[in-house]
Amino acid sequence: MPGLIRAAARTAVIAGTATSVSNRVSRRQANRWAQQEYDNQQRYAQPAAAPAPPPPPPAPAPAAAAPAQDPIAQLKELGALYQQGILTEQEFAAQKAKILGS
Template identity: 45%
Template sequence: MSLLRTAARASVATRVVGNVQRRQRQQWAAQDAAQAAAAAPVPAPAAAPSAVDTQQLIGQLQQLGQLRDAGVLTEAEFTAQKQRLLGT
């Protein structure tokens, strides 16, 4: 009789563990989907640059060019920073 009882308990335990794992996978998938939706970049409306912003941008680009010419920045680093400044 104890062998049948042990088998029945093992069967119930296996089913419970399987159900818990299934629910956890569903919850994690829902969380991942929510995080992916929240992480989607929302484009900001393009505002017309002011004269001050334009002058600052030109100054920063000139500084980057000087650093590249001096050998401080590689061409790839210069290009990456220029794209970051220009927002492209």
């Protein structure tokens, strides 16, 4: 009988040791994975400093004034618009005065 108790005790010690070692390995591995996950979250939560955005493009230069047309050509166009009925007599007179006044 003492041999049976001794065998049972030995089995219990071996099983207990194996369980303890297995649990310790599992905890260490879980801690290692948790640390890796934490590091990954920190890396992606704080993005690297992006380069400064490029300065806005310069404002376009104001459109150059159209080259002054010959006043006679302008008067001919104005007369044609008046004859076609596109301009009233008052509009024609106002535009003619503007062309001749400038």
